[in-house]
Amino acid sequence: MAKTPHVVILGGGFGGLFAAVALRKAPVRVTLIDKRNHHIFQPLLYQVATAALNPSDIAYPIRSVLQDHKNARVLLAEARAIDTAARKVVLDDGEVSYDYLIVATGATHSYFGKDWERLAPGLKCIEDALEIRRRVFLAYEAAERESDPAAQRAWLTFVVVGAGPTGVELSGALGEIGLQTLAQDFRRIDPGGVHVILLEGRDRVLGGFPEKLSAAAAAALGKRRVEVRTGCMVTEIDADGVTVRLGDGSTDRVAARTVLWAAGVQASPLARSLGVPLDRAGRVEVEADLSIPGHPEVFVVGDLAHRVQDGKDLPGVCQVAMQGGKHVAKLIAAEARGARAPGQGRKAFRYFDKGSMAVIGRSSAIASTMRVNISGFLAWLMWWTVHIFYLIGFRSRVLVMFSWMWSWLTFRRGARLITGDVGALPPVRDLGPDGRLVLPPGEAAVALDPDALQR
Amino acid sequence: MAKTPHVVILGGGFGGLFAAVALRKAPVRVTLIDKRNHHIFQPLLYQVATAALNPSDIAYPIRSVLQDHKNARVLLAEARAIDTAARKVVLDDGEVSYDYLIVATGATHSYFGKDWERLAPGLKCIEDALEIRRRVFLAYEAAERESDPAAQRAWLTFVVVGAGPTGVELSGALGEIGLQTLAQDFRRIDPGGVHVILLEGRDRVLGGFPEKLSAAAAAALGKRRVEVRTGCMVTEIDADGVTVRLGDGSTDRVAARTVLWAAGVQASPLARSLGVPLDRAGRVEVEADLSIPGHPEVFVVGDLAHRVQDGKDLPGVCQVAMQGGKHVAKLIAAEARGARAPGQGRKAFRYFDKGSMAVIGRSSAIASTMRVNISGFLAWLMWWTVHIFYLIGFRSRVLVMFSWMWSWLTFRRGARLITGDVGALPPVRDLGPDGRLVLPPGEAAVALDPDALQR
Numbered sequence: 001m002a003k004t005p006h007v008v009i010l011g012g013g014f015g016g017l018f019a020a021v022a023l024r025k026a027p028v029r030v031t032l033i034d035k036r037n038h039h040i041f042q043p044l045l046y047q048v049a050t051a052a053l054n055p056s057d058i059a060y061p062i063r064s065v066l067q068d069h070k071n072a073r074v075l076l077a078e079a080r081a082i083d084t085a086a087r088k089v090v091l092d093d094g095e096v097s098y099d100y101l102i103v104a105t106g107a108t109h110s111y112f113g114k115d116w117e118r119l120a121p122g123l124k125c126i127e128d129a130l131e132i133r134r135r136v137f138l139a140y141e142a143a144e145r146e147s148d149p150a151a152q153r154a155w156l157t158f159v160v161v162g163a164g165p166t167g168v169e170l171s172g173a174l175g176e177i178g179l180q181t182l183a184q185d186f187r188r189i190d191p192g193g194v195h196v197i198l199l200e201g202r203d204r205v206l207g208g209f210p211e212k213l214s215a216a217a218a219a220a221l222g223k224r225r226v227e228v229r230t231g232c233m234v235t236e237i238d239a240d241g242v243t244v245r246l247g248d249g250s251t252d253r254v255a256a257r258t259v260l261w262a263a264g265v266q267a268s269p270l271a272r273s274l275g276v277p278l279d280r281a282g283r284v285e286v287e288a289d290l291s292i293p294g295h296p297e298v299f300v301v302g303d304l305a306h307r308v309q310d311g312k313d314l315p316g317v318c319q320v321a322m323q324g325g326k327h328v329a330k331l332i333a334a335e336a337r338g339a340r341a342p343g344q345g346r347k348a349f350r351y352f353d354k355g356s357m358a359v360i361g362r363s364s365a366i367a368s369t370m371r372v373n374i375s376g377f378l379a380w381l382m383w384w385t386v387h388i389f390y391l392i393g394f395r396s397r398v399l400v401m402f403s404w405m406w407s408w409l410t411f412r413r414g415a416r417l418i419t420g421d422v423g424a425l426p427p428v429r430d431l432g433p434d435g436r437l438v439l440p441p442g443e444a445a446v447a448l449d450p451d452a453l454q455r
Numbered sequence: 456m457a458k459t460p461h462v463v464i465l466g467g468g469f470g471g472l473f474a475a476v477a478l479r480k481a482p483v484r485v486t487l488i489d490k491r492n493h494h495i496f497q498p499l500l501y502q503v504a505t506a507a508l509n510p511s512d513i514a515y516p517i518r519s520v521l522q523d524h525k526n527a528r529v530l531l532a533e534a535r536a537i538d539t540a541a542r543k544v545v546l547d548d549g550e551v552s553y554d555y556l557i558v559a560t561g562a563t564h565s566y567f568g569k570d571w572e573r574l575a576p577g578l579k580c581i582e583d584a585l586e587i588r589r590r591v592f593l594a595y596e597a598a599e600r601e602s603d604p605a606a607q608r609a610w611l612t613f614v615v616v617g618a619g620p621t622g623v624e625l626s627g628a629l630g631e632i633g634l635q636t637l638a639q640d641f642r643r644i645d646p647g648g649v650h651v652i653l654l655e656g657r658d659r660v661l662g663g664f665p666e667k668l669s670a671a672a673a674a675a676l677g678k679r680r681v682e683v684r685t686g687c688m689v690t691e692i693d694a695d696g697v698t699v700r701l702g703d704g705s706t707d708r709v710a711a712r713t714v715l716w717a718a719g720v721q722a723s724p725l726a727r728s729l730g731v732p733l734d735r736a737g738r739v740e741v742e743a744d745l746s747i748p749g750h751p752e753v754f755v756v757g758d759l760a761h762r763v764q765d766g767k768d769l770p771g772v773c774q775v776a777m778q779g780g781k782h783v784a785k786l787i788a789a790e791a792r793g794a795r796a797p798g799q800g801r802k803a804f805r806y807f808d809k810g811s812m813a814v815i816g817r818s819s820a821i822a823s824t825m826r827v828n829i830s831g832f833l834a835w836l837m838w839w840t841v842h843i844f845y846l847i848g849f850r851s852r853v854l855v856m857f858s859w860m861w862s863w864l865t866f867r868r869g870a871r872l873i874t875g876d877v878g879a880l881p882p883v884r885d886l887g888p889d890g891r892l893v894l895p896p897g898e899a900a901v902a903l904d905p906d907a908l909q910r
Contacts, residue, residue, distance in 0.1 A: 037871070038872050054510070055872055055874070059872050061872070073643075076600075095883075145530070145531075186518070394861075395865075395869055402853060410850075416493075416516045417516070418491065422490065422531065
């Protein structure tokens with residue numbers, strides 16, 4: 001081993017970034033590799049998708065975060081494989097050798113082997129969020145152009161698959177967009193006619209929370225025009241809607257032009273090249289110290305690791321990743337300083353659960369901490385405070401705080417841009433000056449009330 | 456004509472939007488058609504391209520702006536042609552009839568007939584700005600990976616073509632990104648080695664301003680590592696750089712991986728379907744009241760119109776478009792109210808020039824108003840105040856004010872995200888733990904100082 005151990009970290013999410021930060025004063029060289037130049041504050045990504053926040057409010061250049069870490073450098077690159085025998089990471093266009101490796105490349109959604117990603121985008125990165133935002137706000141534009149009531153209804157129907165925190169947060173926001181944000185903005189359609197359908201395979205929303213809180217969340221969703229359908233599985237998705245199989249084996253069809261995916265977990269494929277046992281979702285079965293079997297110099301932290309504590313799987317949440325990253329950094333720092341022999345006498349990782357929260361919408365959330373389960377406005381205030389606290393940097397805190405206060409007071413969303421391709425919208429059937437629809441050639445004109453516009 | 460005249464406005468820029476707003480209380484129905492859902496505050500678009508502001512800080516949903524205008528509706532659609540004989544606008548997928556038409560579809564950059572758009576993007580919409588941001592920040596990532604000094608220099612060289620306000624503002628910001636924003640963020644390259652080359656065909660930058668101010672701007676650019684080259688024309692652009700022809704007929708070659716375009720004016724092609732005389736740039740030669748010859752019910756405002764006042768062309772700036780939009784709205788409102796017979800006795804449009812400004816960078820701008828020409832910090836404060844004042848809405852004002860203050864204090868830029876495709880970067884030639892470069896197979900390794908990282 002070289003004099004100064006080289007620690008390579010794959011992934012700049014919560015696990016990888018917190019490991020790099022915790023290694024600041026350790027006598028090591030750190031190389032953090034990510035295919036993006038920014039870290040994302042994942043818990044608020046749904047707010048970018050629903051136009052409440054800007055991408056850069058919740059995304060920070062990794063280089064900026066590690067600017068003052070003189071032992072760290074950042075490489076914009078994608079890791080393709082790990083060669084544990086040769087101790088190197090294979091990139092698209094080169095290789096990087098390591099003394100210690102921390103794999104923190106996380107997980108993405110699982111479409112259960114189906115080719116549904118294009119039809120029902122998930123929410124993992126900024127690009128995903130902007131794509132969802134584009135689809136949601138374009139749906140209203142399409143509905144406004146549409147004259148057939150059934151087709152209009154399909155544009156104003158949004159299906160969200162999966163009722164974990166992300167699915168619940170998305171659904172609540174989708175309801176509020178129609179009921180509040182867009183209420184006054186259209187002339188032909190009533191955005192308040194929005195219909196959100198939240199599909200869940202299990203028997204309740206937010207299965208990780210106590211039952212009482214699930215019920216409170218479901219009630220809060222109901223007030224936002226979200227229809228919760230539990231115990232049903234998606235069997236088909238196409239451009240016109242979703243087919244679901246219910247608990248009794250029967251099937252049902254929902255006509256919806258917008259389907260969003262918040263279900264399943266599929267670990268980063270990088271795990272496969274480690275040559276160690278994986279669980280069904282492709283996550284690495286890590287040792288007590290978060291290293292992999294047979295390779296004490298390789299660690300896996302965050303969503304990519306599978307670990308059982310007190311008989312329960314550790315959940316795929318930020319806190320587990322952050323604590324895992326810090327734990328591993330401490331182990332490596334101690335060995336680099338010579339306080340322990342490499343790989344010997346390492347402390348086991350123990351996750352300290354500070355509690356969990358989910359937000360349903362304006363003034364409504366649920367929170368479950370060690371002793372207390374609360375819902376409603378107080379939980380929402382807690383959620384608010386905790387998320388502002390965990391944001392990185394003064395700038396983001398101020399911007400998010402202001403944006404939230406502004407939205408709360410005005411019922412608006414500040415980032416309602418449609419960017420990218422507009423795509424195919426229904427043809428314009430416009431009200432001409434003589435009160436007749438001006439139609440594309442070949443279609444018959446229908447007389448309409450000329451003053452309908454001036455409602 | 457129907458009882459309530461139908462006013463169709465094409466384009467939601469300054470001209471179209473201000474016309475729609477000014478028609479709020481007129482007895483007309485207004486349909487504003489734009490291919491995007493948002494209005495852009497164009498003067499600050501370069502700040503999105505250079506990561507100082509977020510897209511939504513300077514872009515507003517047109518529907519929101521016109522939310523309370525009960526006589527107005529918004530249609531997301533692209534106009535393809537205008538049939539002045541039949542008084543209708545032809546869309547991609549339908550038609551809209553009008554009693555009055557206001558064409559405000561503006562202008563874009565002219566590449567003088569060359570196919571350079573992909574090689575040298577211009578700055579007209581949010582997508583353009585994000586593409587420029589992506590290229591600029593990726594260039595530094597590429598330079599950090601590059602080991603050949605000449606290739607590294609080409610990545611750190613930015614060429615801007617055209618030294619009008621946009622070109623100057625972009626150049627100044629590009630210099631500051633290297634000198635200030637990224638100063639501490641890289642390990643192998645010194646971002647302060649940035650080299651910006653501003654190319655201009657005329658004999659000075661900011662030709663529309665007094666000579667003294669041009670000289671002040673050029674000096675301020677020099678301090679930001681911007682090399683101003685006047686009197687030269689671009690003859691070739693490719694992926695490796697730019698070829699220019701100098702005043703004496705000789706040619707020169709600049710190796711640069713990033714070229715941005717801020718030159719030329721090309722009017723919206725929609726003008727051609729009006730069947731009236733156009734100028735060389737494709738702009739419509741409008742009558743004194745901004746209507747087109749032979750069609751008093753059709754107006755052209757903003758960058759798409761060509762009008763001479765006091766012997767000088769009206770410039771393609773926001774103020775001209777805003778004032779033109781308001782002027783036309785007043786004429787239409789008076790006729791709709793019956794105060795004048797349609798097309799009779801209309802007042803001529805007269806542009807009131809409030810002055811102009813351009814910003815070079817941190818604490819540096821120039822301003823030329825009726826009597827005063829100033830440069831430096833005071834002009835910058837003026838620029839700051841005026842732009843905050845003209846922004847639409849309380850939210851944008853607060854966010855932009857805060858972002859600017861934060862940037863001014865910290866020398867940072869808050870929106871430094873690279874989104875979209877990363878594309879091809881130089882291969883990674885990484886410093887392995889033994890102090891040797893780990894190269895892609897087939898390339899020879901070179902010994903390097905193992906502690907070079909810990910500078």
